[in-house]
Amino acid sequence: SQTIHQWPATLVQPVGSPLSLECTVEGTSNPNLYWYRQAAGRGLQLLFYSVGIGQISSEVPQNLSASRPQDRQFILSSKKLLLSDSGFYLCAWRRSGSGANVLTFGAGSRLTVL
Amino acid sequence: AQSVTQLDSHVSVSEGTPVLLRCNYSSSYSPSLFWYVQHPNKGLQLLLKYTSAATLVKGINGFEAEFKKSETSFHLTKPSAHMSDAAEYFCVVTLERDFNKFYFGSGTKLNVKP
Numbered sequence: 001s002q003t004i005h006q007w008p009a010t011l012v013q014p015v016g017s018p019l020s021l022e023c024t025v026e027g028t029s030n031p032n033l034y035w036y037r038q039a040a041g042r043g044l045q046l047l048f049y050s051v052g053i054g055q056i057s058s059e060v061p062q063n064l065s066a067s068r069p070q071d072r073q074f075i076l077s078s079k080k081l082l083l084s085d086s087g088f089y090l091c092a093w094r095r096s097g098s099g100a101n102v103l104t105f106g107a108g109s110r111l112t113v114l
Numbered sequence: 115a116q117s118v119t120q121l122d123s124h125v126s127v128s129e130g131t132p133v134l135l136r137c138n139y140s141s142s143y144s145p146s147l148f149w150y151v152q153h154p155n156k157g158l159q160l161l162l163k164y165t166s167a168a169t170l171v172k173g174i175n176g177f178e179a180e181f182k183k184s185e186t187s188f189h190l191t192k193p194s195a196h197m198s199d200a201a202e203y204f205c206v207v208t209l210e211r212d213f214n215k216f217y218f219g220s221g222t223k224l225n226v227k228p
Contacts, residue, residue, distance in 0.1 A: 006157075032214060044204070044218040051214070090157055102148070103206075103216055105157035 002027035006091045006106030013113055019064075019078040021109050023091030026072065031093040033074040034103070035066055039087040050074060051096060086113045118207050120219035128227045133177075133192040135222045137205030140186060147188045148206040149179055152221075158204060164188065175199070200226045 003026045013019060025031050035047040046059045048066035056066050063082060067075045074091060091106040121136040139145060146165045150158040162173025169181040179190045188205060205219040 034214075043220045046216070049214050057214070088155070092158075102160055102163060103158075104160070105150075107157045108155065110155065 002093075002104070004091060004093055004104060004106045006089075006109055008109060009107065010110045011112070013081050013111065015083055015113055016080045019076070019081050019085070019111070021076040021089055021091075021111075023074040023076075023106055024072055025093045028072070028093070028095065030071060030096050032096050033068065034092040034094075035074065035076050036090040036092065037087045038090060038108075044090070047076070081111075081113045083113050086111055118205050118217050118219040120203075120205050120222045122222050123220065124223045124225065126225040126227060127195045129197055130194050133190070133195045133199065133224065135190040135203050135205075135224065137179075137188045137190065137219060138186055139188065139205070139207045139217075141207060141209060143209045145207045145209055147179075147181060148208075148216075149173065149177070149188075149190050150204045150206060151201045152204065153201045161190070161203075195224075195226045197226050197228065200224055 006023045032051050034049045036044045037047055038044050047064060049057050050068045053068055053071055064076060064078050089109045089111060092103045094103050095101040117140050119138045125135060127133055144166060148163045149161040151161050152158045161177050162171045162179055164171045164181045172178045177190055177192050179188050181188050202221045202223045204221050207217045
């Protein structure tokens with residue numbers, strides 16, 4: 001069976017510090033990978049998605065970036081955090097290819113920027 | 115353009131009474147529709163999905179939803195609420211032409227009173 005892992009679960013960072021959130025998927029190959037952010041009262045916002053190694057699509061211009069160094073690894077980064085980066089970050093995956101495949105989410109990473 | 119509207123931001127029911135969470139969508143194409151549940155500080159879990167098969171879809175934990183094309187609705191129901199159903203629920207739509215775009219509703223918080 002497939003599993004998705006996300007870490008760290010919680011993070012408190014000062015403004016201007018760097019960020020790295022990591023997500024890995026097990027039990028499948030060539031998944032489509034996604035980063036979403038859930039800010040208080042604002043629903044889910046798609047930040048990045050990837051259909052393969054090194055292929056990143058950005059949905060929202062911001063000071064965040066994403067990378068996919070390996071097939072089942074997806075990393076969300078920032079060089080300098082802003083207060084507005086606070087939120088709940090969710091990684092998700094779905095099978096590649098056509099068909100209404102399901103999005104499966106990780107447990108999330110709570111980021112507080114002070 | 116595609117959009118998802120969850121008509122109630124908060125719903126409160128008593129334990130043992132029926133649950134109705136409303137969702138309407140707009141789409142120019144054949145949609146696939148999903149309901150997800152999120153407990154506090156957790157990831158999103160799939161409850162059920164509609165992908166152009168039977169219009170009445172049964173999901174986990176006794177939930178079901180009916181796809182009504184004429185009304186562009188996909189309301190979530192449960193005959194009898196349980197305390198453990200208290201959570202936030204998201205209606206989601208995706209389109210056959212672009213499975214990387216999942217459109218999330220703004221969420222409905224369900225409160226279950228003892």
